[in-house]
Amino acid sequence: MTKLGQWLCGLVLLGSAWAALALAPPGLRLPAPYRQALLPLPVYLLVAFGCYSLATVGYRLATFNDCEEAAAELQEHISAAREDLRRQGLRF
Amino acid sequence: RADMAADKFSVLLPTYNERENLPLVVWLLVRTFHQSGNNFEIIIIDDGSPDGTQEIAKQLEKIYGSDKILLRPRPRKLGLGTAYIHGMKHATGNFIVIMDADLSHHVSLYLIKQKEGNFDIVSGTRYKGNGGVYGWDLKRKLISRGANFITQVLLRPGASDLTGSFRLYRKEVLQKLMEKCVSKGYVFQMEMIVRARQLGYTIGEVPISFVDRVYGESKLGGNEIVSFLKGLLTLFATT
Numbered sequence: 146m147t148k149l150g151q152w153l154c155g156l157v158l159l160g161s162a163w164a165a166l167a168l169a170p171p172g173l174r175l176p177a178p179y180r181q182a183l184l185p186l187p188v189y190l191l192v193a194f195g196c197y198s199l200a201t202v203g204y205r206l207a208t209f210n211d212c213e214e215a216a217a218e219l220q221e222h223i224s225a226a227r228e229d230l231r232r233q234g235l236r237f
Numbered sequence: 238r239a240d241m242a243a244d245k246f247s248v249l250l251p252t253y254n255e256r257e258n259l260p261l262v263v264w265l266l267v268r269t270f271h272q273s274g275n276n277f278e279i280i281i282i283d284d285g286s287p288d289g290t291q292e293i294a295k296q297l298e299k300i301y302g303s304d305k306i307l308l309r310p311r312p313r314k315l316g317l318g319t320a321y322i323h324g325m326k327h328a329t330g331n332f333i334v335i336m337d338a339d340l341s342h343h344v345s346l347y348l349i350k351q352k353e354g355n356f357d358i359v360s361g362t363r364y365k366g367n368g369g370v371y372g373w374d375l376k377r378k379l380i381s382r383g384a385n386f387i388t389q390v391l392l393r394p395g396a397s398d399l400t401g402s403f404r405l406y407r408k409e410v411l412q413k414l415m416e417k418c419v420s421k422g423y424v425f426q427m428e429m430i431v432r433a434r435q436l437g438y439t440i441g442e443v444p445i446s447f448v449d450r451v452y453g454e455s456k457l458g459g460n461e462i463v464s465f466l467k468g469l470l471t472l473f474a475t476t
Contacts, residue, residue: 147473147474147475147476148391148392148393148472148473148474148476149473149474198386198390201386202379202382202383202386205364205382205385205386206375206378206379206382209364209369209370209373209378209381209382210363210367210368210369210370211369211370211371211373212369212370212371212446212447212448213371214446215369215371215446215448216371216372216446216448219448222261222265223261226260226261226264226265227260227261229264230260230264230300233300234296234299234300235260235293235296235297235300236296237260237293
C-alpha cells in the first residue's frame with residue numbers, strides 16, 4: 146500500500162470512530178459532556194500537531210551544525226591537490 | 238565473507254562543466270583509496286561539457302592510468318539517472334559509489350561504515366551526529382530542515398537525509414533499484430532510499446559535512462522548492 150493509501154485508511158478509521166462517538170445516532174449515545182468534549186477533538190489534534198511541527202523544526206534549526214573545520218580542511222586539500230597535480234604535469 | 242582485498246569500488250562521477258572541480262575530486266578520491274588500500278576505479282561520465290572538462294579528464298587519465306580513470310562520455314546532457322545506468326555498464330567493482338563532482342566528502346567514512354554493519358547502502362546525512370553544513374544562512378537552513386520534516390512525516394523513509402548525492406551501494410542492489418525507480422533529478426535519489434527500505438535493504442548513515450560547491454553557486458530558489466514539493470507528493474502517492 147502506498148503512503149497515501151495508509152494515510153487515507155488511517156483517516157477513515159479514526160474519522161468514522163470520531164463521527165460515531167461524537168455525532169452519535171440516538172442508539173449509541175454517550176452522555177452529553179463526553180460528546181461535547183469529543184466534538185472539537187480533530188481541531189485540537191491538528192493544532193497540537195502544528196505546535197509539535199514548529200517546535201521540532203525550530204529545535205532542529207537551532208542545532209544544525211556549522212562545519213568550520215570541514216571547510217578549512219577542504220581548503221587545505223584543494224591547495225595540496227593543486228600543487229601535487231601540477232607537479233605531476235596537469236595543466237589547469 | 239570475501240576479505241577486503243577482493244572488494245573493488247567503482248566511483249561514478251557524472252559531470253557537466255566541472256573543469257575546475259574534477260581534478261580536485263579525483264585527487265581526493267585517489268588519495269582516500271590509496272590510504273584505505275582498496276581497489277578502485279573512477280568512471281567519469283561527461284555529458285559533452287563545453288568548458289573542457291573532458292580535456293582535463295584525459296590529462297587525469299594519463300596521470301593515474303586508464304585502469305583507474307575511465308572516461309565514458311556522452312554526446313549531450315542526458316540526465317542523472319541514465320548517467321548512472323551508463324556508468325554501471327562499465328563498472329567492474331562490486332560496490333558502486335555515486336557522487337557529484339562538486340562536493341567533497343570523506344569517502345573513507347563510508348568505506349568504514351559499510352564494513353561495520355555490512356550494509357547494502359551507505360548514505361550521508363547532514364542532520365545527525367556531527368554532520369552539518371558550512372556557509373548556509375538561516376533561511377537556507379530553515380528551508381532544509383522544514384523540507385526534511387515534511388519528508389519524514391509523509392514518507393517515513395527510515396533515513397534522516399534523503400537528498401544526499403553521495404552514496405555507496407552494493408552493485409546488485411543499485412541495479413535492482415535502478416530498475417524500479419522512475420523519478421528524475423534529485424527526487425530520484427529520494428525514491429532510491431524509499432524503495433530500498435521497501436525491498437528490505439539495509440541502510441547505514443554517515444554524518445557528513447556538506448561544504449558548498451567548491452567552485453560555483455548552489456541554487457535554491459522558488460522553482461526548486463516547488464519542484465521538490467511536487468516530487469515529494471508524487472512519491473507520497475506512488476510508493
